[in-house]
Amino acid sequence: MTFLLAAEEGNLLPVSSVIFPLVAAGFFALMGGVTWSYRDVAHRHANKTGGSQPSGSDH
Template identity: 55%
Template sequence: MMLPTLLLVDAPEELAQLVLPAWGFPLIVAIIFALLALITWSFRDVAHRHANKTDAAAAAHQDAHH
């Protein structure tokens, strides 16, 4: 009963071959992070660009309630 357990414990492990070199994974993450940062940066000042529309809507909304 102990023999199969001992054979499993003593069996050498084989490492799986990686799809990319080890430096490829952090490179992909850095590229994704940079793309997400670029997308976020592209939406800067959106509220300020549409402030006239939101101010007009807020004024109309306030006038309707008072």
């Protein structure tokens, strides 16, 4: 009986249901930007790992 009463009240969410996917998309975009910002970090610090050449290189 309580479920039926709650269903009749309508939207009980604190914000519109459109906001939740937008927040999720923004969060994933933010995390993608953080991940993208770390690209090529190993090559930037190659002098600390013994050089930029692979170990099997003839050069």
